[in-house]
Amino acid sequence: MAGESKTSKRRLAARDRWLDALELRKRGWTFERIADELGYAGPGGAYQAVMKALKATFREPVEEMRRLESARLDEMQEKISVNVGPGKDDGLPVVDRVLRIMDRRAKLLGLDMPSEQKIEVTQKGPLVIVRKSKEVEDEPLER
Numbered sequence: 001m002a003g004e005s006k007t008s009k010r011r012l013a014a015r016d017r018w019l020d021a022l023e024l025r026k027r028g029w030t031f032e033r034i035a036d037e038l039g040y041a042g043p044g045g046a047y048q049a050v051m052k053a054l055k056a057t058f059r060e061p062v063e064e065m066r067r068l069e070s071a072r073l074d075e076m077q078e079k080i081s082v083n084v085g086p087g088k089d090d091g092l093p094v095v096d097r098v099l100r101i102m103d104r105r106a107k108l109l110g111l112d113m114p115s116e117q118k119i120e121v122t123q124k125g126p127l128v129i130v131r132k133s134k135e136v137e138d139e140p141l142e143r
Contacts, residue, residue: 015056021046022053026068069108077101 004011017038024034031043031050040046080094080101106112 015053018049018053018056021049022057025050026065066108070105073101073105073108 021034021038021040024037025031029037031046034046034050035041035043038046038049040049077098080097
């Protein structure tokens, strides 16, 4: 494709196929399955296509992946939440699973505030610093 216009039919078709591969990967498809679906020779070709698509669309992949993962967590929570409530036999294990999903979402989205910690250190005796280098054996330094 070198020397070919960036808007040639062939280049645009290749870019569309890369983006299709990326979309399938975001859905959780394996590279082997993507290769079969899109006609790549093997998983390596599908992997290369996904990497090219990521490079071409690298503007906001982290935020997109956060949205995708958040949507997946929402879907999981919705599906298992129907098993929680009065008269349900398996309530506690399902509640535990929902709490784990909520914890994962909080970590993903940075919802948990770091807890304030107070650290107090008392030093007894000399402070010993060990210097490691290739030329010098470990020699303790006192201060």
